[in-house]
Amino acid sequence: MITRSRRNRRAALAAPLALALAAGLMACAGGGGSSEKVTDLTLIAANSPWTEGLKDLATEYEDETGVKVNLEFYGNEQLNDTLKVKLNAQSSDFDIYGYQVQDIMREFSRNGWLADMTDYVESDADWNWDDFQESSRDAVTLDGVVYGVPVMTERHIMYYRADLLEAAGIPVPTTLDELDAAAAKLNDPTNGFYGIAMRGAKVPLVTQFSSFLYSYGGDFQDEDGNATVDTPEAKDAYAFYGKLLKDYGPPGATNMGWPEASAIFAQGNAAFYLDADSQAYTFLDPASSAVVDTVAYGAFPEGPAGSHPYSIVPQTVGINEYSKKKDAAWEFIKWVTNEENSKTLLADDTVPSARDSSWADDAATASFPAGLVEIVRNSEGTVGHDRPQLEKVAQAREIVGAPAISAIEGGDVDSAADKANTDFQDLLDGEK
Amino acid sequence: MTTTSHPSYLAPKRRRGSGLTTWADRHIKWLFTAPAIVFVALLIIFPIAYTVFLSFTDSASSVTRPFSFVGFENYGKWLGDFERFWPAVGRTAYFTITALVIELVLGLAIALLLRKTFRGQSIVRVFILLPLVATPVAVGMMWLLIFEPSIGFANVLMKSLGLPAQLWLSGTDTALNTIVFIDVWQWTPMVILILLAGLSTLPEEPDEAARVDGANAWQRFRHITLPLLMPTLAAAAILRSIDAMKTFDIIYATKGRTGGSNNEAETLNMLAYNESFGNSQYGSAAALLMLFLMFIIIILTALTILRSKGHRA
Amino acid sequence: MTATAQRPTRSPAATARVSPPAPRRRKKRLLGPTLRTIAIVVVVLLFVLPLGWMLMAAFKTNLDIVTPSRTFDFTPTLDNFGTVFGAQDFAPFIVNSVVVGVGATIVALVLGVPAAYGIARYRIRNATAFVLLARVIPGVSLLIPWYFLFSQVQLVGTYTALILTHIFVTMPLVVAIMAGFFEGLPEELEEAAQIDGSSRVGAFVRVVLPLALPGVATSAILAFIFSWNNFLFALVLSNQETRTLPVAISNFTSYASVDWGGLMAASVIITVPVMLVALFAQRYVVAGLTAGATKG
Structure with a gap:
């Protein structure tokens, strides 16, 4: 052969x-x-x-x-x-x-x-x-x-602990609200177990936040390329993303990229982990993962506007x-x-x-x-980008990531999103 | 020694001999220093000239793209930036001073402790070098895992000691101090090593004489060892302060490109790196680098002046 | 200038005189050494223990590394070392780092030690400042101009480019340490040697250098370490054949996974050659002391 x-x-x-x-x-x-x-x-x-x-x-x-x-x-x-x-x-x-x-x-x-x-x-x-x-x-x-x-x-997916959901009698979440409820139920921080692990550091989180943003009906930019991170949809998405990590996430979430977040899920201390499907193999390798037999994969849950994960x-x-x-x-x-x-x-x-x-x-x-x-x-409803689309992507990520940090830290998301939108628009204008 | 057989008035004559040796002797000052200076000059003139040049332009994305001259605009932009620039200046100063003071005090104490010979001395000295030797990138990754609030060993240790868990590197308020701790751990060995070398050549008589005169250990240290050790201590201080101001690896490995989600560990070098390789704003980054360079030079000059004043006093 | 005013040693003969221990010292010897031993042990542990974590991690699986309950309780595995020498094939990178490190250290000493002597004896403050500028300038501002220069002369990816740029890092270090060191050495020794008929250069080689051996050894160790750990310059100026260890170590981070175990095993291996160099050089740090005493 x-x-x-x-x-x-x-x-x-x-x-x-x-x-x-x-x-x-x-x-x-x-x-x-x-x-x-x-x-x-x-x-x-x-x-x-x-x-x-x-x-x-x-x-x-x-x-x-x-x-x-x-x-x-x-x-x-x-x-x-x-x-x-x-x-x-x-x-x-x-x-x-x-x-x-x-x-x-x-x-x-x-x-x-x-x-x-x-x-x-x-x-x-x-x-x-x-x-x-x-x-x-x-x-x-x-x-x-x-x-x-x-x-x-690469696509955004939901990793979850099939054993824990089953034991608690929780069906696999198909909407973000169900995800929120399930994470709340399984969260047990006093025993070092967390409802959810995700990226919480300003720049790394932008790409993973994107699917939440799309599923809430928002995007970083509109069709003309103008900034839209201050829309009600975007503000709700920021608030939701922040709430998940604030209420059910591990301590120190704002310093977390995927290496830390995936490690917490891999050693069995989180019920959900939402990130790229490219990390699936880490969880299936017994040398790296304690959840080899208990991890399962779900499609990105539906938000108010449906399920629109990135596929990039x-x-x-x-x-x-x-x-x-x-x-x-x-x-x-x-x-x-x-x-x-x-x-x-x-x-x-x-x-x-x-x-x-x-x-x-x-x-x-x-x-x-x-x-x-x-x-x-089944690539229906997916979005082809997971970050702002412009030349100065690095600067834009810092800007649009900031409201999520406010949300995780329990700050004023609305004003943070407004400020981010202004800064982002300035950056976009500079490229025109 | 045969000092006595040569009256000192003979000395000048001997120095004015003839031949290559004499030529070398007469020009020893430059013969010895010129190669080093020329080497540095060869490698540094072009980059500095280039950076100065770029700093007056709005070059971005690529240095090969067309750009225009903007005068001091970039400098003005930074000096008026109270969101990123001045906090970074403050953090750089805080980090450098804190780390430097702890490292010098600790380094001096440990060097004195290890000064006299004892069994296993060379092994101990090599062990102490270990933090220096471990690759910075790996050291950063190691501390990142140790200080991870939920899966790190640091909090396990705190709990077993009955102390509250900390956020360490992950906390907005604790990150910079945690990095100072890592820096102290990693770089105090260098101070120790330099001071040990300095201590090993100090003459013993003054110390012994003072001892016979009844001076206690502190008095002997304060009035004899410390003044004699001053040049070495100054060398260690200068080297460490330069490197501390430029600290990059550890911060980058533990806090990422922006020095954390709230830029809580963003120092000038981090900011310059981000502006240049993150944001591709080469003109503005060049201005920042020049400002950074000037800061370091001003501080070092101030230190040198203080030092020579101290000597004259 | 400097410490001359306080320096009580007026004649070189004085340095050679070894005073017998004063009687008062005897009393303290009972309690002192025990306390001192304890202090030394504590200090060593503080510096070494975190690396104990690294050493243990090198023998763990990735899962055990991120699981705090298995900090001490784990089944050791040699897999990580297999990765380092097998899949990652670290041996050539070690050779590269040694070649560059040794080259950069030797040249830095040859250029730096005499320069430091000249600076210290003739008080050329501006020269120190200029040489130190090499250490002061942020690496970020050097990368693009250097890459451009070295590619013009076809040196990108060669040992030459790496050694040259590493000298830039190590030589200012040598100069700073040695200048401080020479300032601390009594000038009378050389003067005596010159009166004896030695040339200045001769006095430097025969009298000053042996006395300065602890300083030379110390700066050699540090220079080697700084070259060994240099990442930024090696990143852009090396290629696959000349790649050095700090750059190679980034191979343990991949697109969607970090091989913590492999990284820690590589880090452990990386320290071994430097420890050997340090052990070797340390002998001269101690030897310098006795050499200095006999020469006087």
Whole structure:
């Protein structure tokens, strides 16, 4: 089976490579090479399940094409710093980079740091750009220009303790009000047990707050891109998010990102944990989790406006505009994101693919927790962004996160939201 | 020693000999110092000039994007910013002074304690280095977990001692002091090490003489050891104050990019980092960095002046 | 200037004189050492205990690390160390850090010790200030210009770039410590050596350096540690082949998971080479004392 799949891949490779590199390929396989021939590429990215899977694929690619792909992986924040330093200096030291599309695409594309990939993705019908989920394709497109290929997807879900709900006779919450009631009932802080764990630190919480905001009928911005975090819906959403953490959350919630919050749930000290589905594997690993047998997954509960969790592309792969090997870079991206490799990554490394074909394949999704696959397949009502959409995302997150902190600390949410809206609008105006 | 065989009037003649040695001797002042100075200059001139240049522009997003000169606008913006800038100045000053004073006092006490030889001395000295050696990122992560209010060991310890649980790093009011504690834990060893080296070369006679004269331990420390140790102590103080003002790793690892949800641990260096690599506001960040640099230089100059005044007195 | 006024040692011969212990000291010796031993033990524990937590964590699963009830009560596992040397393959990073650390330390000493001597003896205050500027300047303002410079001369990703930038961190440290140290050394020693016919440079090498050995050893240890722990410069100036440990350690944080155990195991391993260097250098901190006494 392995050999067969390899042969298929090689066949898929042959045609485009021959086109792009002409006759050079054969000659170079033996070690020689004209100046045109690309023998190595460098890819930098933040650690993720995708980069784990990439290690094997890069070796395979080198075996098949003779092109060595150097991989440099960093922590999430370290990647951001590295990219900004190198690209400000117009570095051509790397050709391909993985990035968080919502944080980076606007700013980087306007800086001229991301190559236009529109022609590339449409160049090959067999590779099938249309197989990528529409929301994912939208996510990597700005003003009609494609800046990357999505390699991972992520949704907001509700992790809960099936055993505790059952013991207490509580049905799985399907609305935010039910979630509130269930968390209240199970909350037992004197024994160090909490109704709910979620991110409570100002900047990290923004993305997880987004689904609450949408499900209350709000958003960070309206269709014209103006700030809307002072609407009644937004204020209610802030108040609700804050109330959950204030009343049923662990102490010190305002300092919590996902590492702390998920640790509390993993060691069995919280009934609910609402965060990205990409953390599911942590809870299924006995070395990291005391809730392996008792964790269950639920769809994001309905708010007054229905259930509208985010469904986003956390990892995208693009080409450095300063790279001198763009065509070769594209060849690698195209190969590594083709249907077959996307399935392999989903099956072997649990990389949540952005291709519909991957999710349609039961063999590929077999390693994925069953409850999750259902949630992924049913993408109705989801929202394609989980943070404000502008160039200065980092500043905007600080601003729109602040009212949630007021809510968690029991402060005046309304005035905090009003102030946030003014500041956010100023920031948006500055970009016009 | 053969001092007596050479009358001192011979000395100048000898120094004025000939050859390479003489040339080296005559220029020793610059021969010794120039390489270090040139090295620093080579690496620092371009970045400083560049930062100064950027600080007068509105460069943002990318330094390669078009930008315009805005004069002192960036500086004005920061100096008039009472929401983020001045609180950060206050926190930086509070953090630096608190940490520095505790570290110097504690470091001096422990250095004196470890001064005289004892069995296992070298092992103890190496053990004491441990907090310095552990990688800052890992140390940050370690304290983050230890001080986590619900799953950390710190509160388990408090409870077992019958003390109330604390929010530590998570509390708006307690975060900065907790970071001071971590800084003291991590950096006092450096002060100890520097002072031990200084103590090891102090002459013993004055101390012995005073002892014979009946001076008690405090008197001997106050009037003999401390003055002799002053240059070393000053070196430790200067190094630590510079590093404390620039503290970054621990705050970033435990409080995130914004120094906490209420910016409760945001120091100047954190703010500058956030403005630059978080917000990509390179012009404004450059102005902040220049202000920060000037602050440090002013404080160090003040310290140096105070020190030399102290000597003259 | 400095402490000259208070310095009672007028002749170098005086330093060599070893006074017999005064009789009064004997009485105190009964109680003193016990108290002192207790104090030393307490101090050591305070510094070491938090790292005991780290050491235990290195032998725990991620779950045990975040479960307070298993702080002491856990089944040790070697898995984390397997990760460090297996999946993460830390060995090359250790080599990189050693190469850069040793290189940066040696050059910093060669440049810094004479500079400190010049500064201390000729009272070039401005030079100290200038060299210290290297330590004062926030790293954030250096990154982009440096990356630009080093990529112009094709040095990005090389040991050379890393060592050069680490010297920038370590040399001011050496200068600051050694300048303070030289100020504390009696000038009479060198004067005597010069009168004996030695050149100034010769006096520095033969008389001053041996006396300054504790200071040199101390600044060497600290310089090595600062290079070893430098994160910011190595982050942007190294590549996969030359990556140093502090950068590599960020590999334990992934997109949706943190490998606490692997991180702690890596941290424990990282400290070992530095402890060896420190143990080695410490001998000279003590040796310097005796060397100084005999030279006088």
